[in-house]
Amino acid sequence: MDAITGLLEGPKARGAFLLKSVFNPPWALRIEDRAPISVGTMVRGDAWVRPDHAAPVLLRPGDVAVMRGPDPYVISDALDTAVQLTVGADQQCNTVAGENVTETMALGVRTWGDALGEGSAVMLSGTYQAPSEIGRRLLSTLPAVLVRPADEGNDPLIGLLAKEMVRDEPGQELVLDRLLDLLLVNVLRGWLADPDSGAPAWHRAQSDPVVGPALRLLHDSPAHAWTVESIARKVGVSRAQLARRFTDVVGEPPMAYLAGWRLTLAADLLREPDATLATVARRVGYSSGFALSSAFKRVRGVTPQEYRARALAGTPWT
Template identity: 65%
Template sequence: MDTLSGLLESPKARGAFLLKSVFSPPWGLRIEDRAPLSLVTMLHGSAWVLREGADPVRIAAGDVAVVRGPEPYTLVDDPSTPPGITVDPEQRCNTIDGEDVTEAMFLGVRTWGEPHRTGSTVLLSGTYQAPNEVGRRLLAGLPALLVQPAAAARTPLIGMLAAEVDKEDIGQEVVLDRLLDLLLINVLRSWLMEPGTGAPLWFRAQSDPVVGRALRLLHERPSQSWTVASLAASVGVSRAVLARRFTKLVGEPPMSYLTGWRLTLASELLRDQDLSVASIAQRVGYSGPFALSAAFKRERGVSPREFRRGKRSEEILTAGSDRRTVVLGT
């Protein structure tokens, strides 16, 4: 698996929170759900995304905004409109006076907002509710706000997601989860491939003839007992050359990168309840469950079993400190 596939293989929503919201101006939502990642796309009308310490960003019909949490953000019809409703971590909606309007504004299957659905603004939001549904390496590399304009999207996924969100067919939750994943992956591919958008160092390093080969080997054979010396021999350079070049281009030494990749794979495998921690350790290159547990606890702040049960670590939830806004195609 190459580094791009490894990154894009991470998003796996499980019972993601999807909602179609209908409003007429003036309207405003303060999102305080602490979700690690959310997607917002406009079906009709436009909205502004407001974040503390950043300029307002407008999203129009067909645009897709990827918002990295857990910091709160605001969606409004106009930057001057104060938010009238706050969304809490349980996805409950309260007015500024504390009134719970979650049920009062319910309009049917996964649809919420003003009565009679006469609003001129219709937005579709999808929320990944746990960090392990997205992947630590992906969260750490993302800007705080990533916007893909409609002109750059060229995908039927928004229409497909909008058509499915109102349905209650057999397996509907799985269909919606996979469509949300595909929409996110579509935006991520544009971000990674477009020059000047600030893609992670390790992604850009793929094009280097030495480091790129080393990265592919680590991704393809994570269970191998790699050392810097053995990796250097495999790509045909000295240990010192590889260590220096890898660290410069990727931003961390080869063995540090390997540890992160092994734990990323372990996080994915921990979703399978039928796999023991011992078998997962063997698959990702650790001598046994204790070695994996020690590394996992040290890097992630929780043990593999705690992670499997869904216990959150602040270190995972707040991965990354990039507060940039990236608008693709500009």
């Protein structure tokens, strides 16, 4: 499974929260929902995305922004507009005075904001609540705000999303999930393909003639008793060639990468309530539950049991 697929197919990745927001100036919202990833695009008007710990980014009509959580950020009509509303957990909205206006600002099906006119600014947004551990590997490499320009072919998707977002028919959530997924995938593909984007080395490595096949072996069969020699034999190069090339391209040796990949998969499997520790261990290549537990605790700082309890309780990602 590649990182983009893992991002969209992980536990609870379905059922994204989507909203059409309508505003007249001046307007500014502070987003504190701690969502791991959100997508936004302007249908009308410009907006500034102002992260707490990064430079602000201008969002023009047709541009698509991906906001990496859980850190808060502000979206506003201008850089100097003071925050008027705050969106917190469960997408509840409050004024700076503490009044909940979630219901009073509702304008219709998945539509919210200023009731005066059609609004000089119209924004479509979608929020994912819990990507898989595989997806988090990709999220950790994203900038606080990633913006891809309007000329990357997203207009048809944005237009269809705008139409479908305000419909209320059977199966509508499924339709919206798929459209949002397509938009996010297109944006991430553009970012990953951009040589100046700072995309992770392990993604670029997938197209390498030596490292790419090696990565596919490890991803497809993580439970196999791999050695550097056995991987090299499958790829058709020497052990030394594989070790050197893999480390140069990915940034770590093959076995270190495999160990991290196994723990990533284990973390996802631990979210399945009926999966025993021994079963998870076997599926990701550990000889016993004890061996997995020791490695998990050493790398992640918590035991598998503690991790599972937090995950199933819905503890926000940090």
